[in-house]
Amino acid sequence: NFLDLARVAIAATIHSPERAQDMVARMGEREEGLTVWIRAAQADGRLKPVAPEFAAQQIHGLLKSFAFWPQISMGQPGLSAKEQNTVADSALDMFLACYQVQ
Template structure:
């Protein structure tokens, strides 16, 4: 009973990896389930057994991506640690994730796909918003502890994300700039920390 399950899991993983490669190479609209099946080395029927549609398959890939992001970015607020140290962990994890080639490739595909479908765009933005909530939760906890000024936590979190993305995401997505190296990631993180804490720390 366990061997077929493992084979099924392997086939599912092969389909996802093939889909990532095809979406990155050809975009969402051009990529077909036939091509994904061929690249994965499985039948088209097998692909449809795992994923009823191309949209479902793409959503699964994004879901895995966002899950990995949220796991890497989760830092629980600590009352006895400096705010800067706690925030630095989150910001560097975010910048490292944004420098990941697979992440950038899939983000480009996702953004291109949303241009053709506003409904798809809303779904993807909602997914991304859910996964970025860790920073909002942290800010809310720091406020409750009296260490940050009163500000809408979602607004402040969005502001912080924007500081990072303006260097580590949008230039790479829209202008093909190379991902940030670790020294530049540190520079961007420290600058964002300076601005955020100067504005909101009590």
């Protein structure tokens, strides 16, 4: 159901960029868990300085390129549990290779 809803929402925003901009602005007003986690890790000195919102968007992009867009745009099936773990582990490995304080 979520994928169907996402397809409808994406199609609607293509025809109304103003609506899309409004939705993105409203979503950006709420700080999500990943951004909070990045801020906390920076405060602990575990991550290098980077805009938390930017870094969170990087991780989301890595994840969505495997576990959202193929399903939305090409009708591919959802990832298996093993594939989900592989994608998540790889995305976090890449993120930490770039931002983790050694």
